[in-house]
Amino acid sequence: MSEKLLQNINTPSDLRKLTPEQLPFLAQELRDFIIDIVSQKEGHLGASLGVVELTIALHYIFNTPHDLLVWDVGHQAYGHKILTGRKDNFHTNRQLDGISGFPKRSESEFDTFGVGHSSTSISAALGMAIASNLKGETEKQHIAVIGDASIASGMAFEGLNHAGVTDANLLVILNDNAIGIDPSVGALKDYLTSVKEGKNPKDNNIIKSLNFDYTGPIDGHDLNALLKELKRLKSKKGPKFLHIITTKGKGMQLAEEDQVKYHAPGKFNPSTGEILPKSEANLPPKFQDVFGYTLVELAKQNDKIIGITPAMPTGSSMKYMMEAFPDRAIDVGIAEQHAVTLAAGMATQGVVVFCNIYSTFLQRAYDQVIHDVALQNLPVIFCLDRAGLVGEDGATHHGVYDLAYLNCIPNLILCAPIDEIELRNIMFTAQLGLEHPIAIRYPRGRGITTDWQKPFQKIEIGKAVELQKGSSVAILSTGFIGNNTIEALQKIPNAAKFSQYHFPFVKPLDAEMLHDICKKHSKIITIEDGTIIGGFGSSINTFVTEHSYSIPVKNLGIPDIFIEQATVTEQQQICEIDVNSLTTIFSSH
Numbered sequence: 001m002s003e004k005l006l007q008n009i010n011t012p013s014d015l016r017k018l019t020p021e022q023l024p025f026l027a028q029e030l031r032d033f034i035i036d037i038v039s040q041k042e043g044h045l046g047a048s049l050g051v052v053e054l055t056i057a058l059h060y061i062f063n064t065p066h067d068l069l070v071w072d073v074g075h076q077a078y079g080h081k082i083l084t085g086r087k088d089n090f091h092t093n094r095q096l097d098g099i100s101g102f103p104k105r106s107e108s109e110f111d112t113f114g115v116g117h118s119s120t121s122i123s124a125a126l127g128m129a130i131a132s133n134l135k136g137e138t139e140k141q142h143i144a145v146i147g148d149a150s151i152a153s154g155m156a157f158e159g160l161n162h163a164g165v166t167d168a169n170l171l172v173i174l175n176d177n178a179i180g181i182d183p184s185v186g187a188l189k190d191y192l193t194s195v196k197e198g199k200n201p202k203d204n205n206i207i208k209s210l211n212f213d214y215t216g217p218i219d220g221h222d223l224n225a226l227l228k229e230l231k232r233l234k235s236k237k238g239p240k241f242l243h244i245i246t247t248k249g250k251g252m253q254l255a256e257e258d259q260v261k262y263h264a265p266g267k268f269n270p271s272t273g274e275i276l277p278k279s280e281a282n283l284p285p286k287f288q289d290v291f292g293y294t295l296v297e298l299a300k301q302n303d304k305i306i307g308i309t310p311a312m313p314t315g316s317s318m319k320y321m322m323e324a325f326p327d328r329a330i331d332v333g334i335a336e337q338h339a340v341t342l343a344a345g346m347a348t349q350g351v352v353v354f355c356n357i358y359s360t361f362l363q364r365a366y367d368q369v370i371h372d373v374a375l376q377n378l379p380v381i382f383c384l385d386r387a388g389l390v391g392e393d394g395a396t397h398h399g400v401y402d403l404a405y406l407n408c409i410p411n412l413i414l415c416a417p418i419d420e421i422e423l424r425n426i427m428f429t430a431q432l433g434l435e436h437p438i439a440i441r442y443p444r445g446r447g448i449t450t451d452w453q454k455p456f457q458k459i460e461i462g463k464a465v466e467l468q469k470g471s472s473v474a475i476l477s478t479g480f481i482g483n484n485t486i487e488a489l490q491k492i493p494n495a496a497k498f499s500q501y502h503f504p505f506v507k508p509l510d511a512e513m514l515h516d517i518c519k520k521h522s523k524i525i526t527i528e529d530g531t532i533i534g535g536f537g538s539s540i541n542t543f544v545t546e547h548s549y550s551i552p553v554k555n556l557g558i559p560d561i562f563i564e565q566a567t568v569t570e571q572q573q574i575c576e577i578d579v580n581s582l583t584t585i586f587s588s589h
Contacts (some may be wrong), residue, residue: 039508047248048078067141072121074102084110094392096566116396122159129168149180164211216243292548340368359399387441388529394565416479464510488582
């Protein structure tokens with residue numbers, strides 16, 4: 001078919017003017033469009049390719065945006081964005097002042113719920129459906145699209161459990177492709193596999209037992225089957241569940257064959273799918289790899305070490321531990337709350353647990369950190385990857401709140417190493433045995449030194465480091481952002497007036513060093529890549545006030561706003577903690 005269909009579609013109402021016979025051709029165009037843009041601009045690829053037919057069918061059958069469509073996570077929503085008025089600016093995806101890489105309510109009326117973390121769709125769509133019933137809008141449809149990795153999360157089960165005893169007009173669509181970012185794990189995955197293979201008795205159905213009208217599994221790439229089934233379900237009342245089988249990366253051979261690598265592959269050749277090589281020779285390592293390799297190194301020396309990750313073995317580099325010690329590394333799936341309390345349970349038995357969670361995802365397990373770990377003073381070692389600003393994933397994924405939300409918890413040691421060597425040494429120190437739990441935060445991306453695999457050295461907990469002695473202004477930083485400070489000070493002519501201190505420990509603070517700083521300087525500047533409110537700077541302010549020092553303190557960090565998608569450097573510029581901004585600020589003092 002030579003006629004171009006996608007160029008004439010700006011909203012789903014345009015889509016609905018097509019005949020069903022034209023939709024497979026549109027699906028091919030939509031796939032090609034996604035591949036073409038993502039190959040140049042980067043982003044999440046495989047998930048959106050896998051739901052092209054489903055996306056078209058949903059907007060074709062349902063009257064969106066009147067009918068409410070909720071995507072889970074949002075990695076799979078590129079096709080949805082393109083069909084709902086964002087085709088012409090899709091090339092700005094994940095860029096500064098461009099469109100978000102995830103559904104976002106302020107961006108479009110078709111984005112009914114903002115999603116960056118997983119497993120929220122069922123609860124959100126159920127809330128919408130109950131609200132519609134209360135308003136008398138009983139014909140309105142509410143659809144949640146959730147993946148097989150996301151539905152294994154506790155929150156998804158909570159939503160299903162509630163929905164099953166309501167008369168809510170809710171359709172849950174399970175996009176079953178046996179993979180999230182890494183392959184799905186757990187007993188539910190095994191159950192879904194048995195359903196797909198026809199090995200499960202029809203009366204033994206988990207979803208049916210929760211009072212859902214269950215249908216499937218059907219081929220999620222068969223548009224005729226999808227249209228027929230969605231049309232049928234549209235006329236049925238109450239909670240419904242459609243199980244579809246899809247292939248992540250569908251339509252691009254290499255993306256189908258290596259679904260982990262093509263989740264977010266970077267730039268690639270759109271014709272062949274071949275990922276364009278980046279020169280990585282002589283570059284410093286990624287912090288995640290420093291963590292992963294160091295954990296294996298330590299585990300060889302200490303047989304009590306266990307690693308836990310909630311669904312991110314590749315992203316966190318826990319995969320190295322899984323390969324070296326498969327019995328001592330556990331992927332629990334998208335279940336952060338379970339990961340933390342599992343770690344706590346292990347710690348009661350003398351196991352040395354490294355619980356590796358992205359900073360933004362530990363937010364999902366806050367009560368468990370307080371109630372199950374800190375309150376019982378269990379020495380769990382939390383390794384918080386992707387701390388600070390994370391770049392193009394934007395507001396949903398920043399790890400900028402951890403310093404503040406962990407700072408207020410009793411018993412918890414809070415550490416932010418300045419480089420790869422210090423990360424190794426604090427991991428080494430923690431596994432020797434601590435009397436308290438510890439959270440170690442480190443950034444996304446590469447460090448600063450290629451010669452990082454030094455012999456381990458024990459670190460004294462709670463000690464700050466003087467990096468430079470000056471005459472009047474004291475600059476206090478914590479974590480990797482301290483390297484921006486070092487670089488900025490090298491650029492100013494009056495650097496001799498500045499002292500610089502690195503505080504690896506936000507809690508406990510080095511009180512002895514702080515007393516000395518306050519007595520010898522006329523001004524303090526604090527710098528962190530976390531929120532200013534409640535963070536490292538706030539702790540310094542409290543110390544100064546409590547001890548009745550009159551020294552003024554200026555706090556630099558993340559302001560009280562959500563920082564949107566951009567590069568990390570651009571985001572640092574917005575927050576005035578990039579090297580150039582710091583150079584300007586220091587020069588004015």
